[in-house]
Amino acid sequence: MSIVILGIESSCDDTSAAVIRDEVILSNVVANQDVHSEYGGVVPELASRTHQQNIIPVVDKAIKDAKIDIQDIDAIAFTRGPGLMGSLLVGTSFAKGFALARNLPLIEVNHLHAHVLAHFIKESNEDNTQPSFPFLCLLVSGGNSQIVVVKDYTDMEIIGKTIDDAAGEAFDKCAKIMGLPYPGGPLIDKFAKEGDSKKFTFNKPRIKDYDYSFSGLKTSFLYFLRDEIKQAPDFIEKNRNDLCASLQSTIVEILMDKLIKASNDTGIRQIALAGGVSANSGLRSEIEKHKDWETFIPKLSYTTDNAAMIAINGYYKFLKTDFTEQDVAPFARLKF
Numbered sequence: 001m002s003i004v005i006l007g008i009e010s011s012c013d014d015t016s017a018a019v020i021r022d023e024v025i026l027s028n029v030v031a032n033q034d035v036h037s038e039y040g041g042v043v044p045e046l047a048s049r050t051h052q053q054n055i056i057p058v059v060d061k062a063i064k065d066a067k068i069d070i071q072d073i074d075a076i077a078f079t080r081g082p083g084l085m086g087s088l089l090v091g092t093s094f095a096k097g098f099a100l101a102r103n104l105p106l107i108e109v110n111h112l113h114a115h116v117l118a119h120f121i122k123e124s125n126e127d128n129t130q131p132s133f134p135f136l137c138l139l140v141s142g143g144n145s146q147i148v149v150v151k152d153y154t155d156m157e158i159i160g161k162t163i164d165d166a167a168g169e170a171f172d173k174c175a176k177i178m179g180l181p182y183p184g185g186p187l188i189d190k191f192a193k194e195g196d197s198k199k200f201t202f203n204k205p206r207i208k209d210y211d212y213s214f215s216g217l218k219t220s221f222l223y224f225l226r227d228e229i230k231q232a233p234d235f236i237e238k239n240r241n242d243l244c245a246s247l248q249s250t251i252v253e254i255l256m257d258k259l260i261k262a263s264n265d266t267g268i269r270q271i272a273l274a275g276g277v278s279a280n281s282g283l284r285s286e287i288e289k290h291k292d293w294e295t296f297i298p299k300l301s302y303t304t305d306n307a308a309m310i311a312i313n314g315y316y317k318f319l320k321t322d323f324t325e326q327d328v329a330p331f332a333r334l335k336f
């Protein structure tokens with residue numbers, strides 16, 4: 001018997017719904033929110049209001065794209081946290097209402113576990129490119145930088161994490177310093193392709209074990225530019241590509257140093273990337289240089305926030321009958 005799960009994701013500024021049959025994706029609809037770009041970051045109140053406008057059309061489209069009937073759905077999975085409270089409330093309330101109305105099991109999903117398990121989404125029954133356990137996952141997004149040992153679908157251990165900013169934040173904040181719009185990560189990646197990564201040198205942090213730190217890099221980038229602009233006001237425009245390339249290669253080096261150390265110490269050679277920053281071309285090419293690793297890099301549509309990863313989590317929890325009660329509330333600081 002096959003199992004059909006409807007997944008709902010609304011933790012930040014993307015409203016998404018997806019339908020999965022067993023591990024095979026049938027639809028994945030994402031509505032982005034352009035409303036934040038003029039503010040240089042996500043405005044929580046605007047995000048939750050936009051989720052309210054988007055949620056019903058997005059779910060409707062996901063069901064239509066999947067070419068299923070609403071009666072075919074066996075359970076509804078939703079992001080309980082971590083994320084923005086107002087945003088989470090919209091997806092959680094929708095999922096609870098849907099489950100109640102259709103008398104379906106409700107399944108809560110941890111957004112971070114979902115990023116890791118995005119690797120198990122199949123595009124067809126013949127798709128056999130999933131990692132096997134255990135594997136190491138570098139989870140890098142706007143809010144997280146973690147190295148996770150993934151032992152099973154529900155058994156994951158963080159062995160390293162950022163002690164301050166996340167890698168995505170470092171990209172976004174340094175982009176802002178250069179006057180680039182939010183989110184700056186993709187733009188830095190774009191300009192870096194035309195630049196010289198050896199032109200400028202920025203300090204790398206010295207942090208214990210597998211932990212990360214990016215706040216020092218951000219500060220040294222800020223002070224470096226402040227001093228250069230004093231000499232030449234058009235320094236950023238003249239050096240934009242080289243600045244982006246040098247900054248990106250420093251962030252990638254910081255991420256890779258700890259990942260290599262974790263792989264050597266644990267002996268785990270299956271390495272996966274997850275989270276928005278895994279879209280970064282510098283990081284992708286660096287990871288693929290390691291010929292003794294078997295690497296897993298998700299499709300771009302599954303790296304950023306999406307409901308397909310929520311639905312696949314829901315599927316594994318469904319198999320364990322790990323269901324949630326109707327009195328569940330979203331939890332903005334839900335732990336890993």
Ligand code: KG4
Nearest residue numbers: 141142143168183185189276277280304305
């Ligand atoms: O996982 P994600 O979609 O959501 C949150 O964490 O909210 O990650 C978003 C982050 C942003 O910081 C964005 O700048 C970064 O991922 N990002 C990138 C690239 N694409 C997205 N950073 C560097 N290079 C990219 N190509």
